[in-house]
Amino acid sequence: MSATRVAVLRFPGTLDHESAARAVEGVGGQAVYAHHEDTALPEGTQAVVIPGGFSYGDHLRPGALASRTPIMAAVKSHASAGGKVLGICNGFQILCESGLLPGVLRPNASLSFICRQADLEVADSGTAWTGGRLEGETLSIPFKHHDGAWFGDPGETRVVLRYKGENPNGSIDRIAGISNLSGNVMGLMPHPEEAQDPLLGSVDGRVLFAALLS
Amino acid sequence: MSPTMGDSGKPLFEELGLLASEYDRVVDLMGREPTDPELVMFSLMWSEHCSYKHSKPLLKGFPTTGPRVVMGPGENAGAVDVGDGLAIVFKVESHNHPSAVEPFQGAATGVGGIVRDIIAVGAKPIALLDSLRFGTLDSARSRFLFRRAVEGIGHYGNCIGIPNVGGEVQFDERYEDSCLVNAMCVGVVPHDRILSCAAKGLGNRLVLIGNRTGRDGIGGASVLASAELGDDDADKRPSVQVGDPFTERKLMDLCQAMGDAGLLVALQDLGAAGLTSAASEMASRGGVGLAIDLDRVPLREQGLAPGEVLVSESQERMLAIVEPAKMDAVVEMARRHELDATDIGEVTDTGELEALWRGEEVVRIPSLYLTDDVPFYDVPRDAAPAAVAIDLASVPEPDDLSAAWLSLMGDPNVASKRWVFEQYDQLVGAHTMRRPGGDAGVVRIPGTDRAVAVSLDCAEWHTEIDPYAGGMASVLEAARNVACTGAVPIAATDCLNYANPEKGSTGWRLAESIRGMADALTAIDSPIVSGNVSLYNESPRGPIYPTPVVGIVGLLDDASTSIGSAFDRHDDAILLIGYGEPRVDASRYLGRCEGAPPAPDPSADAALFRLLAECARRRLLKSAHDVSEGGLAVALAESCIAGGIGAGIAVPAGRRADEALFGEGGGRVVASCDPSHVADIAALAGEGITVVQVGAVGGDDVVVDAGGSVARVSLQEAAAVWEGSIPEALEAQ
Numbered sequence: 001m002s003a004t005r006v007a008v009l010r011f012p013g014t015l016d017h018e019s020a021a022r023a024v025e026g027v028g029g030q031a032v033y034a035h036h037e038d039t040a041l042p043e044g045t046q047a048v049v050i051p052g053g054f055s056y057g058d059h060l061r062p063g064a065l066a067s068r069t070p071i072m073a074a075v076k077s078h079a080s081a082g083g084k085v086l087g088i089c090n091g092f093q094i095l096c097e098s099g100l101l102p103g104v105l106r107p108n109a110s111l112s113f114i115c116r117q118a119d120l121e122v123a124d125s126g127t128a129w130t131g132g133r134l135e136g137e138t139l140s141i142p143f144k145h146h147d148g149a150w151f152g153d154p155g156e157t158r159v160v161l162r163y164k165g166e167n168p169n170g171s172i173d174r175i176a177g178i179s180n181l182s183g184n185v186m187g188l189m190p191h192p193e194e195a196q197d198p199l200l201g202s203v204d205g206r207v208l209f210a211a212l213l214s
Numbered sequence: 215m216s217p218t219m220g221d222s223g224k225p226l227f228e229e230l231g232l233l234a235s236e237y238d239r240v241v242d243l244m245g246r247e248p249t250d251p252e253l254v255m256f257s258l259m260w261s262e263h264c265s266y267k268h269s270k271p272l273l274k275g276f277p278t279t280g281p282r283v284v285m286g287p288g289e290n291a292g293a294v295d296v297g298d299g300l301a302i303v304f305k306v307e308s309h310n311h312p313s314a315v316e317p318f319q320g321a322a323t324g325v326g327g328i329v330r331d332i333i334a335v336g337a338k339p340i341a342l343l344d345s346l347r348f349g350t351l352d353s354a355r356s357r358f359l360f361r362r363a364v365e366g367i368g369h370y371g372n373c374i375g376i377p378n379v380g381g382e383v384q385f386d387e388r389y390e391d392s393c394l395v396n397a398m399c400v401g402v403v404p405h406d407r408i409l410s411c412a413a414k415g416l417g418n419r420l421v422l423i424g425n426r427t428g429r430d431g432i433g434g435a436s437v438l439a440s441a442e443l444g445d446d447d448a449d450k451r452p453s454v455q456v457g458d459p460f461t462e463r464k465l466m467d468l469c470q471a472m473g474d475a476g477l478l479v480a481l482q483d484l485g486a487a488g489l490t491s492a493a494s495e496m497a498s499r500g501g502v503g504l505a506i507d508l509d510r511v512p513l514r515e516q517g518l519a520p521g522e523v524l525v526s527e528s529q530e531r532m533l534a535i536v537e538p539a540k541m542d543a544v545v546e547m548a549r550r551h552e553l554d555a556t557d558i559g560e561v562t563d564t565g566e567l568e569a570l571w572r573g574e575e576v577v578r579i580p581s582l583y584l585t586d587d588v589p590f591y592d593v594p595r596d597a598a599p600a601a602v603a604i605d606l607a608s609v610p611e612p613d614d615l616s617a618a619w620l621s622l623m624g625d626p627n628v629a630s631k632r633w634v635f636e637q638y639d640q641l642v643g644a645h646t647m648r649r650p651g652g653d654a655g656v657v658r659i660p661g662t663d664r665a666v667a668v669s670l671d672c673a674e675w676h677t678e679i680d681p682y683a684g685g686m687a688s689v690l691e692a693a694r695n696v697a698c699t700g701a702v703p704i705a706a707t708d709c710l711n712y713a714n715p716e717k718g719s720t721g722w723r724l725a726e727s728i729r730g731m732a733d734a735l736t737a738i739d740s741p742i743v744s745g746n747v748s749l750y751n752e753s754p755r756g757p758i759y760p761t762p763v764v765g766i767v768g769l770l771d772d773a774s775t776s777i778g779s780a781f782d783r784h785d786d787a788i789l790l791i792g793y794g795e796p797r798v799d800a801s802r803y804l805g806r807c808e809g810a811p812p813a814p815d816p817s818a819d820a821a822l823f824r825l826l827a828e829c830a831r832r833r834l835l836k837s838a839h840d841v842s843e844g845g846l847a848v849a850l851a852e853s854c855i856a857g858g859i860g861a862g863i864a865v866p867a868g869r870r871a872d873e874a875l876f877g878e879g880g881g882r883v884v885a886s887c888d889p890s891h892v893a894d895i896a897a898l899a900g901e902g903i904t905v906v907q908v909g910a911v912g913g914d915d916v917v918v919d920a921g922g923s924v925a926r927v928s929l930q931e932a933a934a935v936w937e938g939s940i941p942e943a944l945e946a947q
Contacts, residue, residue, distance in 0.1 A: 012460075012463075012464060012551075012552055013373075013460050013463055013464075015375030015463075015642050015643075016375075016642065016644075018643070019642075019643060019644035022644065023644075053375060054372070054373045054375075054459075054460060054463075056460070057373065057458070057459070057460025057461075058373070058460075059460070112365070112368075112637055113368050113372055113636075113637045113638075113639075114636050114637070115635075115636050115637070115638060115639050115640050115641065116636055142641055144372075144639045144640075144641060144642075146372075191641065193644055194641045194642075194644045196644065197644070199647050199658065199773060199774055199776075200641075200644060200645075200646065200647060
């Protein structure tokens with residue numbers, strides 16, 4: 001059986017495409033880059049990762065310009081057909097801006113960029129994204145953002161991950177990551193691609209990439 | 215003929231910062247009066263910032279060669295071999311004066327500038343570090359500068375996607391007017407992809423890549439960076455450049471793609487003095503001439519004079535030499551990266567820099583006049599009086615050692631710098647193994663099992679008191695931090711921040727500290743491969759401390775053997791490893807730059823570094839942490855806080871218990887290991903190095919017994935004070 005083909009999106013200003021691609025390969029997938037101008041996902045794409053960074057330099061609003069690119073139209077078709085999409089940090093912002101996930105990401109309550117390792121609580125064990133972990137179990141994954149406070153109606157979504165303990169950025173309900181109601185589109189502010197290697201401190205991010213292949 | 219007059223009624227050369235004698239030399243060399251654009255070019259290239267006219271003769275004392283050195287000083291950045299066909303490229307640079315005038319953009323473009331130096335060598339940047347110095351936090355101006363400089367570094371560094379893995383922050387009233395913002399960048403490149411800045415090949419095209427040229431940063435290197443700061447600094451704000459990190463990221467990706475595709479003959483970044491500096495360096499280095507058509511330079515605004523186009527410091531620009539047959543590919547690749555690449559001239563065989571403007575020749579200068587013929591100056595070397603040791607009896611002994619300990623943990627110079635480094639992306643790229651806050655940042659070399667450890671450090675109080683010993687101490691502190699991760703120090707970069715070298719004992723301190731640095735670097739086999747000098751960090755209120763910031767790069771052949779600073783497990787043995795006795799002289803505990811701190815011993819440090827590397831290789835140590843500011847007690851508490859577990863140790867009181875706890879000096883490391891490894895570690899220690907088991911990890915308190923005087927702090931309380939100090943100082947007012 002050939003490896004699951006995962007498209008890793010690249011916009012001008014995307015930063016985490018290489019580490020996201022390594023994470024895909026690390027769980028046994030095949031990573032293929034797709035670019036902002038492309039009008040279709042690469043042939044045979046089974047899942048999509050929208051990695052973090054500062055697409056278009058965060059001009060206008062984080063994710064706003066990227067959400068209006070040709071490749072995102074292709075991602076919407078992929079998602080509406082039930083295909084999996086994982087948006088990380090700026091990728092989460094792009095998913096909210098494009099309407100694939102509800103809500104918006106507002107500036108952190110501190111109004112400053114924060115980079116920190118965090119314990120994330122599994123809030124909904126019913127999606128594929130947490131690899132069968134039970135509610136209340138934790139994943140150690142770093143976050144780093146300036147505009148990461150999710151704001152919206154939690155009733156319109158499935159809350160998958162919450163920050164454990166103190167709310168670091170002022171998001172509603174300590175939300176760190178959500179999926180759509182059907183569970184195939186997931187967005188989170190923390191960076192699972194940076195929690196793949198014991199030498200870097202944690203391997204808890206692997207479950208989110210493994211979910212792309214399931 | 216007489217020199218052109220400027221707007222102020224003074225001669226133009228004087229307004230531009232040249233001395234009358236320097237102007238005469240220009241006229242002598244040229245055999246005629248320079249045109250206005252030519253004069254502007256000389257004034258920038260002959261500024262201290264670009265020419266090092268006061269420091270270059272002294273820099274010759276540095277060791278710059280060694281078996282690992284691939285490229286030494288003189289290029290955009292230095293490079294050292296790290297095996298697997300790869301080289302590590304790095305440099306530290308100052309952006310002090312712009313940051314004092316406009317801290318956000320000053321610090322941001324400081325990051326942008328040093329990153330372009332690494333890109334220019336063809337390397338992929340993998341790490342950033344910063345060394346920052348401001349006035350004390352009870353000053354509103356210093357709090358403003360500190361906050362905004364950190365935000366600027368974060369704004370730029372986060373957006374271009376290079377992890378910030380370390381550095382240092384210090385506060386002292388001497389930096390109230392003249393803050394220091396030094397940034398270091400580290401990159402990696404295969405040996406066969408290293409690019410030089412030397413222009414070559416008659417008829418090859420001169421290509422300007424990246425941003426359009428505007429009026430920002432005109433005269434930044436001369437009026438701003440090569441003069442003392444004063445009351446009219448707000449007027450100098452237009453001399454500060456404005457950064458655009460999104461464009462820099464595109465430029466970084468483009469330059470790497472062009473390097474990979476073999477499209478470039480040479481590459482150079484545009485920094486201080488803009489096009490003038492870049493073109494003259496490329497021409498001089500390659501022994502060729504360059505002809506520039508200024509009308510082809512893409513401008514951001516109309517109405518720039520030719521001299522302005524030639525010296526604008528607009529950011530995010532690079533200059534490349536490209537074979538004519540590859541021009542189409544270069545332009546197309548730039549278009550795909552949404553950037554301009556514009557043919558603005560060609561390589562000639564005249565050795566001259568020529569510039570055409572509206573069809574007329576406005577500049578024709580042999581490039582060597584600009585790059586090599588600056589007059590060099592010997593700095594006056596008036597020694598300061600010799601230091602006198604502190605009479606310990608004059609230092610009041612604290613009633614409560616535990617309270618003194620907590621108070622020291624809360625000194626902003628000792629306290630956690632989390633407030634700073636949490637504003638930086640420490641992880642992007644997913645190679646950061648040791649994050650800021652430990653002894654040194656450790657980053658895996660992408661695609662290999664190796665890692666580099668990097669630290670930036672300086673011992674400015676020691677350098678003020680005894681510049682030779684302080685120069686050594688600055689090198690050895692940085693190297694000790696690197697060695698504590700288990701890495702072997704292999705090379706260095708330096709940023710020499712000093713006051714006005716023409717005044718007082720500054721020249722002597724500069725010369726002596728360079729001598730001390732050179733001797734220490736030789737002893738630890740770490741040549742200098744790149745560096746930067748920033749003089750005139752002085753205001754009417756006085757000079758800064760002599761601040762030779764040293765960046766050391768170390769290598770771990772097996773990344774998985776790296777050591778952190780955190781204690782691990784109950785009952786692990788705590789070792790004090792190293793040499794030297796603690797002294798209160800010029801310590802943070804004393805709180806004043808006074809006394810005669812003992813000179814470090816570079817050969818003993820070299821033995822200490824070998825021991826730590828060997829212990830790492832054999833996986834004998836669980837943690838290692840340098841004893842520096844705050845002494846043994848602070849180092850112990852920091853390893854406890856990092857590990858979330860207490861510890862207890864006992865040491866001799868020496869001259870006095872408070873000195874044993876808080877004194878500084880020598881080369882000492884607090885380490886921990888499984889109790890079964892203590893003997894193995896002691897057996898590996900070389901001459902001059904002692905390994906003493908002083909206690910054990912465990913409990914909820916941190917306890918030091920110094921000859922029967924016991925100091926005790928709770929882990930929780932120590933952590934709260936240490937972590938809370940800087941945020942509280944910023945919020946309190």
